[in-house]
Amino acid sequence: MSIESITARILQEAKDEAEHLKKQAEAEKDTLLAKAAEEAEAVKKETAAKAVEDAKVLGERRNSVAELEARKLRLSAKQEMIDRSFEEAAAQLAGMPAAEYQAFLLGLVEPYRAEPGEILLNEKDHKAYGKALEEALKDSPLAVAEETVPIQGGMILRQGCVSLNASLEKLMETQKKQITAEIAGVLFS
Known part of the structure; x- marks a missing residue:
């Protein structure tokens, strides 16, 4: 065997090994990308679920605040009506x-x-x-x-x-x- 044939064979083996390593790296890359895509999808679903829950809680809080404000307004209106009733009674007494x-x-x-x-x-x-x-x-x-x-x-x-x-x-x-x-x-x- 000549040096050229040995060199050609070593070179071929190196190319074959490089090709094999390249295919192995590609496969590993595809596996990692698929796993990352799955994890991203899980995070996306979890975030969406949390956003829905947060929106529900926020809506409930706003409803509670609105109900409280409505009660305050009703109470204020009732108090104003009572005050007016007493003012009218005083005016009627004064006008007897x-x-x-x-x-x-x-x-x-x-x-x-x-x-x-x-x-x-x-x-x-x-x-x-x-x-x-x-x-x-x-x-x-x-x-x-x-x-x-x-x-x-x-x-x-x-x-x-x-x-x-x-x-x-x-x-x-x-x-x-x-x-x-x-x-x-x-x-x-």
Whole structure:
């Protein structure tokens, strides 16, 4: 055998080995690419499932927030209606016929008639009922003050250092605290 034939044979064997290694690498590459594609598909499915779940949770949260806001708005509207009811009641009290309103004022004073003091009215009531109240209370140590107060109606009774706020606003506020639940039941049941 000659050197050229040995060299040609070694060269051929190297080419064959290189070809074999190349085919083996290609097969390994195809296997790795297929495995990577499978893993990518699994990650893609998992991500899509998580996105669907996240969207569902987000939707539920938004619905909960929207329901809470709706409840707040309904409650606010109900409270506004109750407030308006009390404002209307105070306006109706202030607008009673003169004889009834004077009796109402005297009824407020009655429990305190025996003690000296002064009755403070708003300007309108002072003009309309001041003299009549003085006349009705002439046998009492109570007097109608010349001073007026900025109230919607009713009166302030001052006896020494103590003042009793019997203004329509205060009377309505007191009643409101006591019967708001009952009114809500009547209005919204």
